[in-house]
Amino acid sequence: MWRRRNRKLFCKFAGMKVIEIESLEVPEVAVYAHLTEAQLRSRLEPEQGVFIVESEKVIRVALAAGMRPLSFLAERKFVERQVRGMCEEYGLEVPVYTAEREVLAGLTGYALTRGVLCAMRRPGEVSVDTLLSQRQAATREGSARNATGIPLPNLGEQPDSNVQRQAVYGKGRRRIVVLDGVVNSENTGAIFRAAAALGMDAVLLTRTCCDPLNRRACRVSMGTVFQVPWTWIEGGERSEGGGKSYPQVLRELGFKSVAMALTDRSVPIDDPVLREPERLAIIMGTEGDGLSAEVLEACDYVARIPMQHGVDSLNVAAAAAVAFWELG
Numbered sequence: 001m002w003r004r005r006n007r008k009l010f011c012k013f014a015g016m017k018v019i020e021i022e023s024l025e026v027p028e029v030a031v032y033a034h035l036t037e038a039q040l041r042s043r044l045e046p047e048q049g050v051f052i053v054e055s056e057k058v059i060r061v062a063l064a065a066g067m068r069p070l071s072f073l074a075e076r077k078f079v080e081r082q083v084r085g086m087c088e089e090y091g092l093e094v095p096v097y098t099a100e101r102e103v104l105a106g107l108t109g110y111a112l113t114r115g116v117l118c119a120m121r122r123p124g125e126v127s128v129d130t131l132l133s134q135r136q137a138a139t140r141e142g143s144a145r146n147a148t149g150i151p152l153p154n155l156g157e158q159p160d161s162n163v164q165r166q167a168v169y170g171k172g173r174r175r176i177v178v179l180d181g182v183v184n185s186e187n188t189g190a191i192f193r194a195a196a197a198l199g200m201d202a203v204l205l206t207r208t209c210c211d212p213l214n215r216r217a218c219r220v221s222m223g224t225v226f227q228v229p230w231t232w233i234e235g236g237e238r239s240e241g242g243g244k245s246y247p248q249v250l251r252e253l254g255f256k257s258v259a260m261a262l263t264d265r266s267v268p269i270d271d272p273v274l275r276e277p278e279r280l281a282i283i284m285g286t287e288g289d290g291l292s293a294e295v296l297e298a299c300d301y302v303a304r305i306p307m308q309h310g311v312d313s314l315n316v317a318a319a320a321a322v323a324f325w326e327l328g
Helices: 027-033 037-043 056-064 076-090 128-141 162-169 185-197 215-221 246-252 293-298 316-327
Strands: 003-005 008-013 016-020 050-054 069-075 096-099 116-121 175-179 202-205 230-232 256-260 280-284 301-304
Touching: 016 076, 027 050, 027 069, 027 096, 027 116, 037 050, 050 056, 050 215, 056 076, 056 116, 056 215, 069 076, 076 096, 076 116, 128 202, 128 230, 175 185, 175 316, 185 202, 185 215, 185 316, 246 256, 246 280, 246 293, 256 293, 256 316, 280 316
Parallel strands: 016 096, 069 096, 175 202, 175 280, 202 230, 256 280, 256 301
Antiparallel strands: 003 008, 008 016, 050 116, 069 116
């Protein structure tokens, strides 16, 4: 039975608190309708950071990875069809805001959401050192989980020297990805999807990259941003302070690095020398300009994808998929 309260309609629907809204101007749905991606991250950071996930399929992947939902927004016909099942399966007791399609159509890009959105709490950040050690420990245990702040198996004592670190990181799979300045959300999502499909162990991103929890990046990745461990890495081409470059940081952790770029020292991506390292970081540069000269100089290898018909480059997501297949 629906009842009106404060210009909204409430009801208890199959154990859920369903709240029907008549406008996108109500404060409770501001996270869906009015806050930009930057505001969701910065205005509410760090403890109150929020991100938005679209479509039942991607929301289910996020829930399975341990992400914490705050609320749903769905067309009324999808409350019973989709949201109820997720709430029952995961024991969720969060508000479910609903409206007719005519109201929700005012959301930018609503046609791509497949009728259901979910606001989720942003997970805490982890360090590169912690992320890589957790991933390898989880691989050994056979119970790897998402590593963007979600608990993983107890790792015991952390290594306190480069030699000890390399002993830890040398176990399990040993292929990671570094994205340097990749700003397009669709490219970011596609790269994560390829990384998951082709067996990459983790993704590291410079601070100049698109946020993997961007709404469009989540959707394009089909939820793999919740399955492939990732975190931010300092020392990109636009970093300040004269600190170590990220290839140097990764080298101290036992990883060789290969930059995907066209230079005089590039070797074909199928060159046997690239199969030699036990631990390899595959570095992809920004759309258009690629990687800086400083990063290229700091990398152990530079590789290119042989091409025909006068084509000299691929979209970064396409190039990443080729690199992951060949070097994974």
